[in-house]
Amino acid sequence: MVPLVRTLQRAWPSLPITWIIGKGEAKLLEGLEGVEFIVFDKKSGWAGLRDLRRRLAGRRFDVLLQMQLALRANLLSALIPAERRIGYDRARSKEGHGLFINERIAPGGHHVLDAFGKFCEPLGLMQDRVEWNLPVPQDARTWADEQLPGEQPTLLVSPCSSHALRNWAPARYAAVADHAAAQGWRIALCGGRSQLERDTGDAILAATKSPVIDLIGKDTLKQLLALLERATLVLSPDSGPAHMANAMGTKVLGLFACTDRERCGPYSDLRWSMNHYDEASRKFMGKPASELPWGKRVEFPGVMDLIGVEEVIERFDAFRAQLPPSD
Incomplete structure (x- = not known):
């Protein structure tokens, strides 16, 4: 998903980006500039969902990119208040995904990275360059x-x-x-x-x-x-x-x-x-x-x-x- 983040940042350098992410993934991407990480422990069950709801209280987002299809991720997304809720096309939807979104990306993009890249298209962008630049300390x-x-x-x-x-x-x-x-x-x-x-x-x-x-x-x-x-x-x-x-x-x-x-x-x-x-x-x-x-x-x-x-x-x-x- 990092190339999508880089695409968004190239278009809008001051764009606030919040990423709800797992514990291990957060350690891997620690130091990724311009991104606020909210860590969610997949093993935390209902207690973790309640904690996430508390941490998001009073916040509202312009756009949610719902890029996970698993039922747990779909349920979790219901806790995220956002005006535009962008998810997968119908052919790729599963586990109730369509119930939690109000817009869909266009079909296409067989490789996962290309499919992720299509999430910027409803925002008027095209992922025309793929780059990571992952933060690695000396x-x-x-x-x-x-x-x-x-x-x-x-x-x-x-x-x-x-x-x-x-x-x-x-x-x-x-x-x-x-x-x-x-x-x-x-x-x-x-x-x-x-x-x-x-x-x-x-x-x-x-x-x-x-x-x-x-x-x-x-x-x-x-x-x-x-x-x-x-x-x-x-x-x-x-x-x-x-x-x-x-x-x-x-x-x-x-x-x-x-x-x-x-x-x-x-x-x-x-x-x-x-x-x-x-x-x-x-x-x-x-x-x-x-x-x-x-x-x-x-x-x-x-x-x-x-x-x-x-x-x-x-x-x-x-x-x-x-x-x-x-x-």
Whole structure:
């Protein structure tokens, strides 16, 4: 959503913007200039809704951009007093979305970022430029430089999505890592502090024959942004770090089968990412992806096995081949 914020700020530099945001996302975007964050804890239940209502008491907004479709977000939006309440077109609406808005964006924009960009059109704007400029403090960049010193090309593996069925097998990550190491690349692992991420990292470490820098659970969100920026290439399923890497200007070797690369792949450059979404839809849903609703996930055991090691290595080699020669 940050590119939409940048579009609004370019048109109206003094525009007050309030963003109701989750706890982790607020830490990630801390320091984003010109934006007031109101943090909402999704785990807080009815108490959180009452607290939000109290914090918004006496306020009124000219425009609400209701960019979340989940029922909880739709209910939460009812607490936000706004004259114009702009939401999704009818084809993408779900979970009572239409009950909480009074205007709709026009259809179009298959990629999520393009769909978000259409929210400025009812305001008379066009998102003709996509930029992030995420705030990253210098101490976070210093930390990343210390973890990955020098100029050796680095494959940073972020193996886990919050949706476990989107994750590739550890042995497959290890095979790609060993191939990259054989080409002179440095290998590093990153991830959060969950048990799934620790267990996945341990399984990758056990399966690799090459040295691996293990950074799982060792960074803050700001340090992760800097680490992703420092990498040459990021290997990841459809996950937050994949999109954070893209926002920081780093190319992503993305693994897409449960979700559609064309809808939610690394926006700036899809060339290096796999896309088995249509194959997954045909195999597990019995229909082509074109017949699925926008945003439908094909999350079944075995979906990610449709992505083979050799095709990922081929994309890695193609990426490596187009890099400028090192001195």
